[in-house]
Amino acid sequence: MSAFGLIQIGLILLCTTVISSHDCNHLPLQQRKVIENSLRLLDKMGKNFPQQCLREKTSFRFPKQVLQARRKEAVKVAIEEIFQHIFYIFSKNLSLAAWDGTALDQFQNGLYQQIEQLESCVIKKHTRYCWSKEVSRLKLKKYFQKIDCFLKDKQHNLCSWEISRAEMRRCLQLIDKITRKL
Numbered sequence: 001m002s003a004f005g006l007i008q009i010g011l012i013l014l015c016t017t018v019i020s021s022h023d024c025n026h027l028p029l030q031q032r033k034v035i036e037n038s039l040r041l042l043d044k045m046g047k048n049f050p051q052q053c054l055r056e057k058t059s060f061r062f063p064k065q066v067l068q069a070r071r072k073e074a075v076k077v078a079i080e081e082i083f084q085h086i087f088y089i090f091s092k093n094l095s096l097a098a099w100d101g102t103a104l105d106q107f108q109n110g111l112y113q114q115i116e117q118l119e120s121c122v123i124k125k126h127t128r129y130c131w132s133k134e135v136s137r138l139k140l141k142k143y144f145q146k147i148d149c150f151l152k153d154k155q156h157n158l159c160s161w162e163i164s165r166a167e168m169r170r171c172l173q174l175i176d177k178i179t180r181k182l
Helices: 003-025 027-045 051-056 072-089 101-121 131-153 158-181
Strands: none
Touching: 027 101, 027 158, 051 158, 072 101, 072 131, 072 158, 131 158
C-alpha cells in the first residue's frame, strides 16, 4: 500500500475517533433528551393509573447507591445496565398491557438506541471488575428481578404492567436527576 493510502486510512480513523468521542462528550445531553422522550412515551403508552390497581401497589426499592458512584464512567455503566433491564422487561408478554403500540415501539427503539450509544462510549473491562461494580450490578439485577417476578406472579395482567410502568417512570426520573449532575 502506498504512503498516500496509509495517510488516507489514518485520517479516516482519526475522523471517526474524533466523531465518536464527540458523540460521547454529548452523552449526558443525549441521555436527558432520551429520558424526556421516554417519560413522555411512558405516559402516552397508557392512560391514567387505574384505580383498581392501587391496592396491588408494591415497593421495589430502587438501589439508588448504584447511581452515586464517584466515577462518571461507573455511573454510565450503571445507566447502560438499567436501560438494558428496562428494555428486557418491556420486550415480553405485553399482550395484557393494553398500551398504545406505536408509543411502546418508540419507547423500545429509544431505549435500544441509547443502549447502543452507551455501549460505544463506555469502556467495559470484561476481565477485571472491582468489587463495588459487581455489587452494583447484583443490586440492579436483584431490583429488576423483583419486577420481573412480580409480573410473572401476576401473570402479566393489566395492573402488574401499570405498576411496572409507574416504577420505570420513577427509575427514569432518578437517572434524569443524576445525568443532570454529570
